[in-house]
Amino acid sequence: MAGRVLITRPIPEPGPDLLRESGLDVEIPSEDRSLTREELLRSVRGRDGVLCLLTDQIDAEVLDAASGCKVVANMAVGYNNIDVAAATSRGILVTNTPGALTESTADLTWALILAVARRVVEGDEEMRTGRFPGWGPLHMLGGDVSGKTLGLVGPGRIALAVAERAVGFRMSILYAGNRPNPAFDAIGARLVDLDELLAESDFVSLHVPLTDRTRHLIDSRALAKMKPTAYLINTSRGPVVDERALVAALDSRRIAGAGLDVYEDEPRMAPGLAGCRNAVLLPHLGSATAGTRAAMSRQAAQNLLAALAGRRPPDLVNPSAWSGPKVAG
Structure with a gap:
């Protein structure tokens, strides 16, 4: 040729x-x-x-x-x-x-879910800097994962792989999309509209392509609908999230935390995001195996x-x- x-x-x-x-x-x-x-x-x-x-x-x-x-x-x-x-x-x-890249990105999504809920990065830093005071019943409490509700925005291949992993954590699974997906229904997931998903989910995980419709899909209005104990996970595309609005929500503890692998102006982050202790920030590692x-x-x-x-x-x-x-x- x-x-x-x-x-x-x-x-x-x-x-x-x-x-x-x-x-x-x-x-x-x-x-x-x-x-x-x-x-x-x-x-x-x-x-x-x-x-x-x-x-x-x-x-x-x-x-x-x-x-x-x-x-x-x-x-x-x-x-x-x-x-x-x-x-x-x-x-x-x-x-x-x-x-x-379906399986590796789904794995990384779960790495972010567990890391942000259980404060893994903060704990690692505490140990490396010699600041661990010893075990205590109130020390570095995080959020539960097992038995909680996972909301998946965009029911494609990667979202389905994330949902399949959630079954092992006995999670209730919600998904938002344009139409029912039999593969999700088969594992007990329930199709809801985006507002219901945001309001009910303990973890909101984004799996949509970047289009004119999905740009800033998660803005201040969407963040305000989430539980104050909920976490936002993004392994899709950075501009799906209004990053400045996210920083404000994290700073005010409007939501409990976020796990991000992608950024709105990659490789740069919005001002203040790096200082959010309740965020786990990865350098676009979704397919990096x-x-x-x-x-x-x-x-x-x-x-x-x-x-x-x-x-x-x-x-x-x-x-x-x-x-x-x-x-x-």
Whole structure:
């Protein structure tokens, strides 16, 4: 297979090797950092395919610079970093990597639930700084998890995996979405509207894509509906939460705490968030296991290879850009 491909940042194998073994000319920057805007515009020129990351803003200007590009393969499940409409209008296929990171992100969601409820990070710091005064019946009391109510906003793959884990904690499970999901119903979860979920849940976990409708879905109004003993967990996309409103809610103890893996202006945090002792803050680790990142690398490469071979990619985001096989077989 002939063609020139850009991978916008060094990624784990086996994706790059799969592309090279297919005969493609693969360019990967030597530095492990996001390309600047100017570097991205320059690097996409003359490429038949681009394998990008969620930190790359692939908009109309970039797509125009990549004239002749056939496919943009995003190594992420979310694709809000890509102007899909602009790609579709130019006949460029867009793909993502759903499924590959479901289990690792669900595991991390549970790590945040347990860490923020049981004050794990605070306890670790207390031990490391020599401030542990010894056991006491009132020392560092946290929140219960077992038997509580878990509310899942956005009933997709990851939310379902989180819900399945909640069964072992004997939790009542609520979920909010546009329609019933039989997989949730099968484990005893109950479909409710968002306001009811916010009011009844002890843990509110966010699992929605970032769209115009979900931007600041959790704002001051939504936070005010939560129990003062409740915790907010976000492993979806940062702008789903109004971070300044969250800081105010944490500072005033309007809610008990938050566990965050994503941020509204990533990698920066809203002023005051770092000082919130009732927040557990992780640096976007949802898919950060060796096995998961390798699977994502493979999946993105396979999508790109399918597109360049004239086949419909398995994880096509914009099917309206697909006009049928380009080559026999």
